[in-house]
Amino acid sequence: MAVVKTQGTQGFVVWDDEILRFKCVKKYGYGQDSFSKIDVTCLDADSKTYERGMRDPGEGSIEITYDDENDSHDKLIEIAESGKTLTWYIGSGHSKDAPTIDPVVGVKLPTTRAWNEFKAYINPTAPNDVEVDSVESYTFALVRNSGITRHKRTIVVGP
DSSP: OOOOOOTTOEEEEEETTEEEEEOSEEEEEOOOOEEEEEEOOOTTOSSOOEEEEEEEOOEEEEEEEOOTTOHHHHHHHHHHHHTOOEEEEEEOTTOOOOOEEETTTEEEOOTTSOEEEEEEEEOOOOOOOOOTTOOOEEEEEEEESSOOEEEOOOOOOOO
């Protein structure tokens, strides 16, 4: 049975017209989407009937153990302060191939790994609690403005 391990997962955004990779992230939490219920029950019905309504994208988180020598951690703090909604690309550990920017089609995702793509902003946050026998860390609230689009990797079958 094949499984997709999370080790090797990498996250990217386009920031200042460049692909930015976040290094040494501990967790990407997507949160779970919910949908509103639209009541379409007739007065003579014995039980309620609903249609699925609008998507309410989930709120997840991004966690880091802060490293002041890791520029991507400082960029994460800067992105949070900006409040900008960005398109996020989370690539599986199948390869280390990064997205590229094509002037005609925009962001191109390598087919050597699976991708989760979504739009979200992150909220500014204070460092997590300071306590004995610990290190400085942050947990950013990741507020999605879209569902997650899954891009399956291309699986090469041997001859």
